[in-house]
Amino acid sequence: MRVLGIDPGSINTGYGVVEKGGAGKLLHIADGTISAGADMPLPERLLKISEGLKEVFNEFKPEAVAIESLFFSKNVRSAIMLGHARGVALLSAASNGLEVFEYAPRAVKQAVVGYGAATKDQVQKMVKALLKTPAVSKADAADALAIAICHIHHGPKGTLKYSAADYKELVKAASKPVKPSI
Secondary structure, eight states: OEEEEEEOOSSEEEEEEEEEOGGGOEEEEEEEEEEOOTTSOHHHHHHHHHHHHHHHHHHHOOSEEEEEOOOOOSOHHHHHHHHHHHHHHHHHHHHTTOOEEEEOHHHHHHHHTSOTTOOHHHHHHHHHHHHTOSSOOOHHHHHHHHHHHHHHHHOSOOSEEEOHHHHHHHHHHHTSOOOOOO
16 A cells, blocks of 8 residues: 655655555655745746646655645644645645545654654654655655554544545536525
8 A cells, every 4th residue: 555644844844755664664655845935926836736736646655645634723824824834745646536534643652753742853753764765754744644644544434534536526516506495
């Protein structure tokens, strides 16, 4: 099974592709960061994220997508910006006909480090050890790899699952004209 983990962000979106090999061995396929830059207007950043993810889908052909579930933030503006980037990631997966599985940040850390309150540094080091990579991946990419690893460990039972058919039904329902009730 080949899984694409996505760590969405409106400035940097991390991605990581992990495959489950024979005897459950984890294989590092690729990782990276799609950098949209803070200076660009939001619509242009979202387009850059969308185009970057399209390249990742086309090159690595994942069978499933895993993403962190939303968490509550004290900074409303940051949470909204994250929501935009996350929406692009969800739409990209649906456009490719892939199921999306969500995992709480604590569940990802628990699956990779064994401790739900692990630091970013601990996650990076464990991802390096689990995938036997020569170098530690950058934070956003390491988080994305950790999300993919979490999905491989948990199997197709993320806390919330979306399929391409679900999105098509939502789009179909949303595109119907609404008759005002006066």
